[in-house]
Amino acid sequence: MSEMQSHLSDMLENLRKVSPKDRDLSEYLRILELSMSLAQSELEDLNKNCHKNQIKLSVKSALRYLEKRKDFHVEKLLEMR
Numbered sequence: 001m002s003e004m005q006s007h008l009s010d011m012l013e014n015l016r017k018v019s020p021k022d023r024d025l026s027e028y029l030r031i032l033e034l035s036m037s038l039a040q041s042e043l044e045d046l047n048k049n050c051h052k053n054q055i056k057l058s059v060k061s062a063l064r065y066l067e068k069r070k071d072f073h074v075e076k077l078l079e080m081r
Contacts, residue, residue: 004041008034 011031015023
């Protein structure tokens, strides 16, 4: 668990210990901000990984295409000889 997740978990646990009438709205807002920040960070990580995978697939596809084209050009060159 990341440091932010641990901190958020501790904040939620502390909030549960306080009676509802004594809870501070600012604490709820802080927890919401941390949750949103954590979600944004995780989304960015997923996006980076997705982009890396798309690049890998594109490169593999391009290499397969070039391999096919190479065979075609080699055959044409052999025919021209």
